[in-house]
Amino acid sequence: MTMQDHQPQNPIQDQGPDAVVFDLAGTPLLSSGRTDTLVAASDNLVARVKVYASGGENTTHAHPEEDHLFLVLAGRAAFHLGRDGTRVTEVGPNAGVLVPAGAFYRFASIGQDNLVLLRVGRGHRGGGERIGADGMPLSGQSSENRHQPGVPIPGAVFGTGFHDPG
Numbered sequence: 001m002t003m004q005d006h007q008p009q010n011p012i013q014d015q016g017p018d019a020v021v022f023d024l025a026g027t028p029l030l031s032s033g034r035t036d037t038l039v040a041a042s043d044n045l046v047a048r049v050k051v052y053a054s055g056g057e058n059t060t061h062a063h064p065e066e067d068h069l070f071l072v073l074a075g076r077a078a079f080h081l082g083r084d085g086t087r088v089t090e091v092g093p094n095a096g097v098l099v100p101a102g103a104f105y106r107f108a109s110i111g112q113d114n115l116v117l118l119r120v121g122r123g124h125r126g127g128g129e130r131i132g133a134d135g136m137p138l139s140g141q142s143s144e145n146r147h148q149p150g151v152p153i154p155g156a157v158f159g160t161g162f163h164d165p166g
Contacts (some may be wrong), residue, residue, distance in 0.1 A: 017042070024049050024073070025159030028152035029114045035150035043123050049073075050117040051150060051158070052109040060085055060133040062104045066122040066149050070107070071096040074158060075115035079107045104133060116158050 020040040028035070030053035040047040052075075060083065070077075072091050079097050081087040083104040090110065091097055099105050109115035132138035 001094055011024050015162045022047070022161075024116075025120070025157070027116065027158040028150070029052060029053075029116075029156040029158060030072045030150045031153045033150040041123065046121055048119045048121075049158075050115075050119055052115040052117075053150070054109055055148065058106055058108060059138065060104050061118075061130050061138050061159070063099075063121070063130055064103055065129060067101050069096060069120045070099070071118045071120075073116040073118055075113045076108055076111045077115050078106045078110050079105060081105050114158075123154035 020042065022039045027037070027049050028051070030051055032053045034050065034052045034055065034165065036050050038046065039049050059144055060080065070079075070091075072093050072095055074093055075091045076090060079089050079091060080102070081089065081097075081099075085104075085106060089097070097105075098106075130138050
């Protein structure tokens with residue numbers, strides 16, 4: 001997985017800002033937990049690849065000033081939409097969900113395979129503000145958000161299939 005970070009330039013002096021080229025092949029698959037990796041960023045847009053062995057963003061939350069677009073690349077997810085989470089939709093590969101700024105949601109990986117998502121949102125390299133269903137700030141890496149660090153499976157990566165190096 002590679003990323004070339006966007007560097008603002010003066011578009012009058014040259015051909016404009018450089019494009020950001022990235023490749024998700026090689027993203028580690030997990031035996032447990034989850035990962036969230038920045039793959040491309042500009043002043044106005046951020047793309048992240050998110051991998052979940054199980055679970056997901058299990059606490060209902062919203063991003064007051066940031067739209068999110070989730071595209072499922074592998075696996076399946078159940079999105080629980082609304083503050084009460086009663087509207088549930090399942091999403092598989094090549095499908096996604098657009099969550100407008102201020103909309104409450106949570107999602108979970110369902111099935112046996114890792115859930116691999118591409119998440120695109122407004123230009124917050126640090127992830128932007130997140131609030132819980134109670135309206136209080138909620139860190140994505142917190143125990144309140146049921147965060148579990150990702151444990152890579154040796155040799156297992158997204159985009160190239162399983163490879164046993166031994």
